[in-house]
Amino acid sequence: MKEYYTLNNDVKIPSIGFGTWQTPDGETAINSIKIAMNYGYRHIDGAAIYGNEKGVGTGIKVCGIDRKELFVTSKVWNSERGYETALKAFEKSLKDLQLDYLDLYLIHWPATANKFTNWQQINSDTWRAMEQLYNNGKIRAIGVSNFLEHHLDPLLENAEIMPSVNQIEFHPGYKQNDCVNFCRDNNIQVEGWSPLGRGKVLGNATLKEIANRYNKSVAQLCIRWAMQNNVLPLPKSITPNRIKENFEVFDFNISESDMELINEMDEFGGSGLHPDHIEF
Numbered sequence: 001m002k003e004y005y006t007l008n009n010d011v012k013i014p015s016i017g018f019g020t021w022q023t024p025d026g027e028t029a030i031n032s033i034k035i036a037m038n039y040g041y042r043h044i045d046g047a048a049i050y051g052n053e054k055g056v057g058t059g060i061k062v063c064g065i066d067r068k069e070l071f072v073t074s075k076v077w078n079s080e081r082g083y084e085t086a087l088k089a090f091e092k093s094l095k096d097l098q099l100d101y102l103d104l105y106l107i108h109w110p111a112t113a114n115k116f117t118n119w120q121q122i123n124s125d126t127w128r129a130m131e132q133l134y135n136n137g138k139i140r141a142i143g144v145s146n147f148l149e150h151h152l153d154p155l156l157e158n159a160e161i162m163p164s165v166n167q168i169e170f171h172p173g174y175k176q177n178d179c180v181n182f183c184r185d186n187n188i189q190v191e192g193w194s195p196l197g198r199g200k201v202l203g204n205a206t207l208k209e210i211a212n213r214y215n216k217s218v219a220q221l222c223i224r225w226a227m228q229n230n231v232l233p234l235p236k237s238i239t240p241n242r243i244k245e246n247f248e249v250f251d252f253n254i255s256e257s258d259m260e261l262i263n264e265m266d267e268f269g270g271s272g273l274h275p276d277h278i279e280f
């Protein structure tokens, strides 16, 4: 298993990202970043809406790892869609994170037909801001999050720069095969948010049985399973032993038949957050 994937613009991205959704700002954010970087993570996945970019930024500053060795992601929130607003949102995230560039910046959720008649225009306008920031050297790669095929199609039609990443919910109970295949065909790296189903898939009996075969935890199985499907997992934890456990996934290989068993599992433990139906 590679420690890095290479994006469609040749930028290297570490193959596990440290998730920060629901990590409280302040000491908890600072300490969890320090602990994760100490255990070997080099990739931090954040977003403005998580409300913890100041703590995450301080963690990055004091963790002792050279900035160039780290891969830092943020996302533009739904209220900041559009060209000018997205540019401003980027500057705010950069300031909070106390950084002078980002490795990856994503549109957090697509504007959709359920909410906007001009949803395609809104997404394209936001994308133009991302392209400008990329061209100005402020971001090393740009992408989207929670975009399904029908959101990506019009964006790709109007884009000058192709998205490098699409970050979607991905775990053994929620696989979004159509979207993953579409991204693969279009050379877009899929990242998986909530690779542990927010903890909800960890009690599953089938997953427990498979994990036992490798002397691994279900969390480790889920993370490795995502990687072997070429999806980049972003496990979140603020608990030191779990942070460590979630990175100890480079020393085993899930067999083809076990991959198949998980790939064929029915849906369970999904968040229920569908981009066309979210209320935020």
Ligand code: A2P
Pocket (backbone or CB within 6 Å): 019, 193, 194, 195, 196, 197, 198, 199, 202, 217, 219, 220, 234, 235, 236, 237, 238, 239, 242, 243, 245, 246
């Ligand atoms: P905590 O942060 O309190 O350690 P996901 O990444 O799928 O969103 O899941 C995150 C949730 O799963 C958090 O509630 C986190 O709790 C918990 N979690 C993370 N890693 C593990 C693990 N190895 N074992 C059990 N629970 C975990």
